[in-house]
Amino acid sequence: DAGITQSPRHKVTETGTPVTLRCHQTENHRYMYWYRQDPGHGLRLIHYSYGVKDTDKGEVSDGYSVSRSKTEDFLLTLESATSSQTSVYFCAISPMGGKGTEAFFGQGTRLTVV
């Protein structure tokens, strides 16, 4: 497996609380991504990073923020969790952001907002 670790793997939180998910890589890849996976929707991009402190929005970025202060860590924050953010979240890394190279996925974080 590619060196990607997501933490926590499971979390239950209450509506309105902030939540931070962490993605850690040991591959020194430039690109890092956060996706959410919901039935019928496949993998939807939330945010991605193309370098330290360089991030951009994906198609479902509302209610989420990200930070990347080091090459190896990419944090996803739900500022005020809502039930609609109950999902499985995947981090992915890529050396070149596509451009003929694959993405490697973490094992996922199952988040439940009650």
Added chain:
Amino acid sequence: GENVEQHPSTLSVQEGDSAVIKCTYSDSASNYFPWYKQELGKGPQLIIDIRSNVGEKKDQRIAVTLNKTAKHFSLHITETQPEDSAVYFCAATSNTGNQFYFGTGTSLTVIP
């Protein structure tokens, strides 16, 4: 941006039969097409990919074909086995972008 459509959303086949999953894309600049397999409780993993300078690629029981003119590509699995049961995703990327554009997935069930 790119739009990738994937069909069917679910597919059931008898063990030993073939399975075909089809994807279309909209951006003619897309030139790299990976396929991922996601087993229950795990993250997606690359199983095969194809670049736009070839029309077909094969790896044992798995093959991918690409028709650039029609903007569609397909995954073919022959002699299916129960362990092929999983969700499969197609994706497209280009040299000018930073994102992977995924299809919505196909849940394949191989019936023993």
